[in-house]
Amino acid sequence: MWNFFIPTMVYFGSGVVEKHAKFSDCGSKALLITGKRSARVSGALHDVTKRLVAQGIAFELFDEIEENPSFKTVEKGAEFLRLKNCDFVVGIGGGSPIDAAKAIAILGANPELKAYHLYSKKVEYSLPVVAIPLTSGTGSEVTQYSVLTDKDGNKQGFSNLYSFPKYSFLDPRYTLTMPEELTISTALDALSHAIEGELLNNGANPLVKKLSFEATRLIRENLPCVLNEPENLVYREKLQYAAMLAGMVIAHTGTTIVHAAGYPLSSKKGIKHGMANAVFLVDVLASISERAGEQVKNCIEPFENLSELSKFFEELGTYKIRLDMDESELIEWSEKAAKAPHNRRTPGEFDRAFYENLYKKLKKDE
Known part of the structure; x- marks a missing residue:
């Protein structure tokens, strides 16, 4: 006996953001989660913002995600999300921005939680997550996992069914850089x-x-x-x-x-x-x-x-x-x-x- 469960809707191929991204299905204001560089140089950030503008959806940018994102950074991102009244997140990058987006979506929707609670508390709600990978590695765009770095510099992974992205857009052009x-x-x-x-x-x-x-x-x-x-x-x-x-x-x-x-x-x-x-x-x-x-x-x-x-x-x-x-x-x-x-x-x-x-x-x- 076996089962298979992937709730994420995946779009794959050149130009998928422009052709298939319906961000209005996720909410009315997006928080874009990126690092400092790759989302821009790959062209993905441009494609996403262009599509958001075309659909009349407001957005904010949080571009402070480091490699091996920290508890402190995702808590800061969640606070920024609530301050700006965003109701869904878009993670653009390698595993780090997408993993951070998952954590920020949960923490932003549950203000009583801190990052360390993700490993012990039962979470019953998350804001929708959209994943746009720029690398060919973590597979975070189709998993329920997120790996963060605690205050002592140790990497820890958490798993939550609410962390599966709602949509994932895989465009191999973004990996050329x-x-x-x-x-x-x-x-x-x-x-x-x-x-x-x-x-x-x-x-x-x-x-x-x-x-x-x-x-x-x-x-x-x-x-x-x-x-x-x-x-x-x-x-x-x-x-x-x-x-x-x-x-x-x-x-x-x-x-x-x-x-x-x-x-x-x-x-x-x-x-x-x-x-x-x-x-x-x-x-x-x-x-x-x-x-x-x-x-x-x-x-x-x-x-x-x-x-x-x-x-x-x-x-x-x-x-x-x-x-x-x-x-x-x-x-x-x-x-x-x-x-x-x-x-x-x-x-x-x-x-x-x-x-x-x-x-x-x-x-x-x-």
Whole structure:
């Protein structure tokens, strides 16, 4: 027995905002959630504001979203939303602006809540969210997840059914301005979602299995092509489609300890999230394969084996990551990773020593 649930209406293709965005279905005044740069240079902000004006819908801009958005920033955004009387939000950007938009939509509609309540309180209402991704990675445009950074600099993800976007508009043209480093990192984020999700699914939901396989295949075949021809819209479109499929996978499965291990690399050392996942993925899967070899083999398809997957990562520069870390950091990260909820759903036993060994491999030679 299995089920599949994605309440988001997805529009995909060149010009979808101009052709299909009916913002009047969401409300009468929009809060646009962006970072400082990518929404502008990609052309997405222009397309959205042009469409809003054409439909006679007022809007405000909150462009203060940083990479790994903080509790403080989303609380500020929610306060701004209420001050300006906005009744829906539009997240334009990579995973950070879209994740922030989800949090701001909930906090803005529930003024008694603070960001930390998103992880413990039952939320029964959110303002509508529209997602317009500019990267091909997180799949946040089709998930109920949002990852924020707490006051101590730790990344934490929350899940809420009200956080599924009402509409998502995926235009591969917006991804053409991604630099190579971001193209690689976001694609590897999507790849880790596809593989981790199917590891947890283990064939139980046949649709999730098919989506995982297709996402992995598309990234394996098209990421090298995009790096060779970064202006090729056909390859960019296939990567964005793959990231969306991988998002649908984790919407039904969640992620594994790979994410738990990678979080401090992003929040503490500035490593891009996708790279932080990829650097650990093969080692984690190798450990799991000792007791669940067939499960690992199935989740990485169409890669033939872990050696092929490792070679793929190596050619993308994944294993060049080396970090300055002291003993206290190593212990702190390992203790937190060992307590993360991801451990309960990942096959195997993973104690502090396991994570210490993972992190030690990344330590710069002294």
